[in-house]
Amino acid sequence: MGFVYGIDIGGTNIKLGIVDSGGGVVKEGMIPTGAEEGPRAVTARISKWFDSCKKNIPDIDRVGVGCAGLVDSKKGILFSSPNLPGWSNVELGKLFSEELNLPAIIDNDANCAAYGEFRLGAGKGVKHFICVTLGTGVGAGLIINGRLHRGFSGQAGEIGHTLIKVEGRLCGCGNRGCLEAYIGSSAIVERAKKMLEQESGNSLAGVEQLSVKDITKAAEDGNEIAIRTLEKTGWYFGIGLVNAVHIINPEVIAVGGGVSGAGDLILNPTRESFAEHVMNDIFLDVRIVTAQLGNKASFLGAAMLAFDHKQED
Ligand SMILES: [Zn+2]
Numbered sequence: 285m286g287f288v289y290g291i292d293i294g295g296t297n298i299k300l301g302i303v304d305s306g307g308g309v310v311k312e313g314m315i316p317t318g319a320e321e322g323p324r325a326v327t328a329r330i331s332k333w334f335d336s337c338k339k340n341i342p343d344i345d346r347v348g349v350g351c352a353g354l355v356d357s358k359k360g361i362l363f364s365s366p367n368l369p370g371w372s373n374v375e376l377g378k379l380f381s382e383e384l385n386l387p388a389i390i391d392n393d394a395n396c397a398a399y400g401e402f403r404l405g406a407g408k409g410v411k412h413f414i415c416v417t418l419g420t421g422v423g424a425g426l427i428i429n430g431r432l433h434r435g436f437s438g439q440a441g442e443i444g445h446t447l448i449k450v451e452g453r454l455c456g457c458g459n460r461g462c463l464e465a466y467i468g469s470s471a472i473v474e475r476a477k478k479m480l481e482q483e484s485g486n487s488l489a490g491v492e493q494l495s496v497k498d499i500t501k502a503a504e505d506g507n508e509i510a511i512r513t514l515e516k517t518g519w520y521f522g523i524g525l526v527n528a529v530h531i532i533n534p535e536v537i538a539v540g541g542g543v544s545g546a547g548d549l550i551l552n553p554t555r556e557s558f559a560e561h562v563m564n565d566i567f568l569d570v571r572i573v574t575a576q577l578g579n580k581a582s583f584l585g586a587a588m589l590a591f592d593h594k595q596e597d
Pocket of ligand 1: 444445455456457458459462464
């Protein structure tokens, strides 16, 4: 049985692991990204980390890399990433192959997370599956008929930039009315702040640099504004999911990413809104659940993509 390296390159940290074919993690670690050093130096640091811990694991034969941003997985190129300033048109696949002396597969981190959940988590055994990552950005990976669906140019799954309101709120992508502009973490915080302006004496009002985590905690403690903030967010999220479900007709939708820590406080209103907006009850058989692999989803998924690619050779 062979092993692969799994890597998840985020804006702040890189998660790394040596993974077996069943998804078991033999070694695991995290190093700072240091994107400003440039891709070659960062790749060299990753290689060093693996060198230091691969002893007694002789048969490592591939590497899978997940990376935030626009990725062409076929060509192994990272076009650009909002989290990795200056990394544009980087031949990441080639870079990793050369540095680690192994065949390398790269993909978008949302695709990797979806694939990880599909193989090892909330989408195990599910042939039609959507995994949504909720955080600062809102992305998704699509599994259609048991395969990761990347689309013609590898960019499928941008659920965060599907439009839910004509001429609506300005999104980070430059368009108006995108789902992300309503349910991304900064939109949630802004929603709470707006509600707080209308009510004095709320315990959240004094919190500096209010975060979704603070709002979730307050909601758990019964804070009405926090509860309503998450309810409204779920209401928008349900509309976004209706659009996705009408096109993909999945069996399960798993929700991961930082914001998903709010659990049913956000997912219950999401399910209600979904049921309210769906065009026919036939679509109500979809299960909307919390993802299971937490922040390991991307590096595990990248590793599993590396394994499965090997099997397709
Ligand atoms: Zn957008």
